[in-house]
Amino acid sequence: MPQLQSRSLRVHADTLEYLDQTQLPQAEKWVPCDSPEAWQGAVKNLAIRGAPLIGLSAAFVLAQFAASHPEHDWQQVSDRLRATRPTAVNLMYCLDAMEACFEQGANALAERAAALFAEDRALCQRMAERGADLLKTGDRVLTHCNTGALATAGVGTAIGALAVAKQRGVELHVFVDETRPLLQGGRLTAWEMADLGIPYQLITDSMAASLMAAGKVDKVMVGADRICANGDFANKVGTYMLAVVAHYHQVPFYVVAPYTTVDPACATGAEIPIEQRDPAEIRGAAGAFGEVVWAPSDAPVWNPAFDVTPASLVTAWILDTGVFDAAAIARGEHCQGRGVAASKCWRTT
Numbered sequence: 001m002p003q004l005q006s007r008s009l010r011v012h013a014d015t016l017e018y019l020d021q022t023q024l025p026q027a028e029k030w031v032p033c034d035s036p037e038a039w040q041g042a043v044k045n046l047a048i049r050g051a052p053l054i055g056l057s058a059a060f061v062l063a064q065f066a067a068s069h070p071e072h073d074w075q076q077v078s079d080r081l082r083a084t085r086p087t088a089v090n091l092m093y094c095l096d097a098m099e100a101c102f103e104q105g106a107n108a109l110a111e112r113a114a115a116l117f118a119e120d121r122a123l124c125q126r127m128a129e130r131g132a133d134l135l136k137t138g139d140r141v142l143t144h145c146n147t148g149a150l151a152t153a154g155v156g157t158a159i160g161a162l163a164v165a166k167q168r169g170v171e172l173h174v175f176v177d178e179t180r181p182l183l184q185g186g187r188l189t190a191w192e193m194a195d196l197g198i199p200y201q202l203i204t205d206s207m208a209a210s211l212m213a214a215g216k217v218d219k220v221m222v223g224a225d226r227i228c229a230n231g232d233f234a235n236k237v238g239t240y241m242l243a244v245v246a247h248y249h250q251v252p253f254y255v256v257a258p259y260t261t262v263d264p265a266c267a268t269g270a271e272i273p274i275e276q277r278d279p280a281e282i283r284g285a286a287g288a289f290g291e292v293v294w295a296p297s298d299a300p301v302w303n304p305a306f307d308v309t310p311a312s313l314v315t316a317w318i319l320d321t322g323v324f325d326a327a328a329i330a331r332g333e334h335c336q337g338r339g340v341a342a343s344k345c346w347r348t349t
């Protein structure tokens with residue numbers, strides 16, 4: 001029996017298992033994660049993914065490493081974990097919290113990781129309820145990437161809002177962007193929608209504009225990997241294009257995230273580091289469904305993992321701490337509770 005469990009993480013006394021998200025929905029495969037190196041590999045290939053889940057799983061890996069390597073330099077391990085996913089600030093938040101416990105020993109680290117897990121579950125519930133308050137029966141909501149229970153310890157962020165609305169009896173229709181290149185929408189969100197019993201239709205990312213032009217989208221709800229002091233935010237590549245299109249068609253555009261995704265030390269989106277990924281992800285696709293390459297094998301590729309949406313395109317930021325409009329963001333209200341101390345993020349500047 002795991003001591004702690006979410007949709008995609010099982011925490012045992014001295015080991016961790018994750019649901020391999022590269023295999024979904026074709027196969028539900030639980031994989032042991034027994035070292036920082038194994039965790040880094042899983043995060044790099046997106047077997048472990050979603051900003052909150054990445055931070056929480058890093059905390060457990062660090063705690064378990066500390067328990068089995070009491071003499072080792074834990075800081076050095078934490079630094080390596082931190083550098084694995086430079087954009088998602090939840091990773092920095094969790095590792096900052098863990099490092100603050102180093103002097104208290106391995107047991108304190110295990111307790112801290114469990115507390116972070118419990119916190120994320122509670123934050124999900126709070127932001128999801130706030131998001132659900134904005135939804136009404138008949139709403140057609142478009143979402144991008146995957147922001148559900150798979151990506152967090154709890155009910156999720158943007159998908160969490162849809163799930164809570166469903167629990168309240170609000171009848172929605174959801175349009176799911178397939179989310180090229182790694183298909184988190186087509187594989188994971190479609191699977192979660194079916195699991196939640198929410199009617200949905202899958203679209204390719206390039207269909208969102210004509211869907212909005214046809215008046216078929218009432219709201220867009222997405223997650224975030226990092227929200228800056230000025231409200232700019234990074235999320236899965238394609239989010240910015242969606243925000244531009246929503247703005248043009250006057251469709252309300254919401255970002256749903258926990259306060260742990262806010263980085264008050266990051267003034268604007270220009271400071272957010274964005275990793276470039278393997279060209280093979282663009283030249284074809286691979287997963288439990290098989291592997292196909294359609295481009296010339298040496299086709300030059302530009303493959304940023306995330307893009308940055310400027311605050312001017314956002315209708316409201318839905319956090320666990322409140323729903324903030326542009327004026328509240330300009331006053332820095334979304335940063336309250338996060339503290340102003342810069343977390344040790346990897347930065348471009």
Ligand code: MRU
Nearest residue numbers: 049050051147151157223224236
């Ligand atoms: O590369 P991924 O799949 O980890 O990207 C995930 C997203 O972009 C999510 O929207 C974000 O992490 C928020 S998840 C609750």
